[in-house]
Amino acid sequence: xxxxxxxxxxxxxxxxxxxxxxxxxxxxxxxxxxxxxxxxxxxxxxxxxxxxxxxxxxxxxxxxxxxxxxxxxxxxxxxxxxxxxxxxxxxxxxxxxxxxxxxxxxxxxxxxxxxxxxxxxxxxxxxxxxxxxxxxxxxxxxxxxxxxxxxxxxxxxxxxxxxxxxxxxxxxxxxxxxxxxxxxxxxxxxxxxxxxxxxxxxxxxxxxxxxxxxxxxxxxxxxxxxxxxxxxxxxxxxxxxxxxxxxxxxxxxxxxxxxxxxxxxxxxxxxxxxxxxxxxxxxxxxxxxxxxxxxxxxxxxxxxxxxxxxxxxxxxxxxxxxxxxxxxxxxxxxxxxxxxxxxxx
Amino acid sequence: xxxxxxxxxxxxxxxxxxxxxxxxxxxxxxxxxxxxxxxxxxxxxxxxxxxxxxxxxxxxxxxxxxxxxxxxxxxxxxxxxxxxxxxxxxxxxxxxxxxxxxxxxxxxxxxxxxxxxxxxxxxxxxxxxxxxxxxxxxxxxxxxxxxxxxxxxxxxxxxxxxxxxxxxxxxxxxxxxxxxxxxxxxxxxxxxxxxxxxxxxxxxxxxxxxxxxxxxxxxxxxxxxxxxxxxxxxxxxxxxxxxxxxxxxxxxxxxxxxxxxxxxxxxxxxxxxxxxxxxxxxxxxxxxxxxxxxxxxxxxx
Numbered sequence: 204x205x206x207x208x209x210x211x212x213x214x215x216x217x218x219x220x221x222x223x224x225x226x227x228x229x230x231x232x233x234x235x236x237x238x239x240x241x242x243x244x245x246x247x248x249x250x251x252x253x254x255x256x257x258x259x260x261x262x263x264x265x266x267x268x269x270x271x272x273x274x275x276x277x278x279x280x281x282x283x284x285x286x287x288x289x290x291x292x293x294x295x296x297x298x299x300x301x302x303x304x305x306x307x308x309x310x311x312x313x314x315x316x317x318x319x320x321x322x323x324x325x326x327x328x329x330x331x332x333x334x335x336x337x338x339x340x341x342x343x344x345x346x347x348x349x350x351x352x353x354x355x356x357x358x359x360x361x362x363x364x365x366x367x368x369x370x371x372x373x374x375x376x377x378x379x380x381x382x383x384x385x386x387x388x389x390x391x392x393x394x395x396x397x398x399x400x401x402x403x404x405x406x407x408x409x410x411x412x413x414x415x416x417x418x419x420x421x422x423x424x425x426x427x428x429x430x431x432x433x434x435x436x437x438x439x440x441x442x443x444x445x446x447x448x449x450x451x452x453x454x455x456x457x458x459x460x461x462x463x464x465x466x467x468x469x470x471x472x473x474x475x476x477x478x479x480x481x482x483x484x485x486x487x488x489x490x491x492x493x494x495x496x497x498x499x500x501x502x503x504x505x506x507x508x509x510x511x512x513x514x515x516x517x518x519x520x521x522x523x524x525x526x527x528x529x530x531x532x533x534x535x536x537x538x539x540x541x542x543x544x545x546x547x548x
Numbered sequence: 549x550x551x552x553x554x555x556x557x558x559x560x561x562x563x564x565x566x567x568x569x570x571x572x573x574x575x576x577x578x579x580x581x582x583x584x585x586x587x588x589x590x591x592x593x594x595x596x597x598x599x600x601x602x603x604x605x606x607x608x609x610x611x612x613x614x615x616x617x618x619x620x621x622x623x624x625x626x627x628x629x630x631x632x633x634x635x636x637x638x639x640x641x642x643x644x645x646x647x648x649x650x651x652x653x654x655x656x657x658x659x660x661x662x663x664x665x666x667x668x669x670x671x672x673x674x675x676x677x678x679x680x681x682x683x684x685x686x687x688x689x690x691x692x693x694x695x696x697x698x699x700x701x702x703x704x705x706x707x708x709x710x711x712x713x714x715x716x717x718x719x720x721x722x723x724x725x726x727x728x729x730x731x732x733x734x735x736x737x738x739x740x741x742x743x744x745x746x747x748x749x750x751x752x753x754x755x756x757x758x759x760x761x762x763x764x765x766x767x768x769x770x771x772x773x774x775x776x777x778x779x780x781x782x783x784x785x786x787x788x789x790x791x792x793x794x795x796x797x798x799x800x801x802x803x804x805x806x807x808x809x810x811x812x813x814x815x816x817x818x819x820x821x822x823x824x825x826x827x828x829x830x831x832x833x834x835x836x837x838x839x840x841x842x843x844x845x846x847x848x849x
Contacts, residue, residue, distance in 0.1 A: 279748055280748070281744055281747065281748065304750075305750035305752075306750070308747075308748055308749070308750045309749075309750060311748070312748055312749075313744070313745070313748055315741045315744075315745065317741060320740060320741040320742065321741040321742055321744075321745050322742055322745075323742040323746075323759070323760050323763075323764065324764070325763045325764060326759070334746065334749060334751070334759070335749045338746075338749050338750045338751050338755070339749075339750060382745070385745065385749075388749075389749065
């Protein structure tokens with residue numbers, strides 16, 4: 204089921220993006236190694252621009268520590284970026300305060316990686332799902348709330364008779380469905396899924412991904428789907444952004460990024476993913492990267508990837524490439540974009 | 549997206565079958581464990597004794613009713629189980645009535661400390677920053693004072709000291725440990741994902757503290773303060789024994805011990821019985837607290 208591809212007319216993007224981040228930097232201070240030593244920062248995000256369009260899914264891929272989860276926290280408004288703007292419908296969410304901010308937050312919800320940790324263990328499912336309406340009493344009139352909760356439960360495929368139970372009475376997949384029900388309770392426009400299915404069993408994972416897909420169709424949601432499972436990102440995404448060391452290094456539609464990747468890092472990342480069914484007669488070229496990603500405290504000079512890049516040249520260590528177009532809606536942050544080495548197809 | 553959802557409402561039932569016990573992490577029927585039963589029985593007995601001493605002795609509360617000055621200082625006998633004290637009073641009755649002061653001091657002081665610690669510790673842990681800095685420094689200062697010495701200084705200010713005076717003096721310096729404890733367990737809870745989820749839904753600080761932080765951070769503090777009841781009971785007895793706690797006409801084990809000290813050769817039973825009661829009560833509360841800790845806060849061992 205996971206291999207069913209999205210066969211649809213390209214969605215017209217005449218209107219502007221629903222959500223947009225511009226030049227977002229998130230630097231965390233690190234404790235000094237020595238008293239009065241230099242103040243260092245972890246550059247978890249270092250100048251990220253992204254667009255999220257209405258009803259579409261933006262997939263984010265990249266290895267651990269590249270800033271994916273920080274991006275989720277910044278997008279959802281849990282953290283304020285050190286620099287840059289997070290715009291929702293053209294409005295910077297971090298300039299809002301108090302009631303306005305609470306209203307804005309209704310529109311952007313986050314689905315967490317660990318479904319059990321995201322549910323208060325001392326609240327019943329009913330209390331958990333009632334909370335959004337207690338915080339925003341105007342969303343649903345008091346008399347209609349029980350019906351609304353039952354509707355949410357049915358929507359995510361849970362038995363509404365189980366409302367009296369506690370989160371630990373449910374399996375991981377069911378807990379994640381509860382988290383999703385809570386996330387969509389206030390009719391948000393953007394749902395950010397930060398490794399939302401990574402903690403689940405493979406079979407359950409597919410169910411939850413399919414649930415997300417059907418909710419998107421029904422409710423017109425936009426997703427930011429962050430995962431280290433490349434297959435799932437490909438399955439659910441319209442556009443994909445690959446990240447390396449706090450920067451976006453390639454963006455494009457899912458087939459551009461997956462099938463015609465231009466950045467050597469994206470190619471290496473994709474070649475490292477095991478494929479269950481390999482097409483016969485098509486050998487797979489594995490691009491091995493040397494070493495671990497450099498520390499985000501002291502990122503390499505020039506192109507951040509040059510220390511591990513199979514096609515790097517001396518000039519890559521001095522100048523930094525921009526995120527330049529390599530095709531229609533397809534951009535890569537590389538001086539020498541294109542397939543690596545001998546192509547075998 | 550061209551996929552369909554597989555919705556099976558019945559898979560709720562499957563998970564419930566293998567669900568753990570109702571209290572997560574607690575053993576089945578923990579309340580039937582011997583330590584819990586024994587210590588719980590002692591605690592319950594002492595509380596009942598403190599609340600309704602008439603149930604345990606035929607005599608009324610007044611000191612005159614059970615006293616006969618002609619029968620001063622007699623050892624235990626069938627008629628007077630614990631003997632008779634210097635004033636000619638039935639000592640069993642006196643010891644029973646002595647429970648009230650000890651239990652009241654122990655429980656009320658711990659309850660006050662619990663309340664202060666829960667509130668102040670939650671604020672410090674949750675808000676951090678200068679709120680935390682101010683609260684933590686005040687705690688450090690209060691912590692620096694020797695507890696008993698500080699209580700003595702405060703008690704000195706009062707001429708006649710009843711149970712409430714002693715409670716006031718002990719409660720004044722008993723909360724810093726609890727505040728630190730609560731602060732650290734709030735620090736652990738406040739970045740949990742369900743707290744972030746509530747924040748994303750637009751919940752305010754008050755709601756987050758009330759619904760999410762405090763209910764999930766309070767158990768260790770509850771256990772700590774239960775463990776503290778025994779300590780407060782012995783603090784009261786100790787202060788009273790050295791003449792700085794309760795003063796007559798109050799009745800308490802500490803006062804009885806202090807009075808018995810002068811007659812230790814002539815009437816050792818006067819020292820023995822209140823001491824036994826005091827020890828058993830303190831032990832009961834400490835064991836009860838430890839049994840609770842093992843069940844609800846295994847990390848605290």
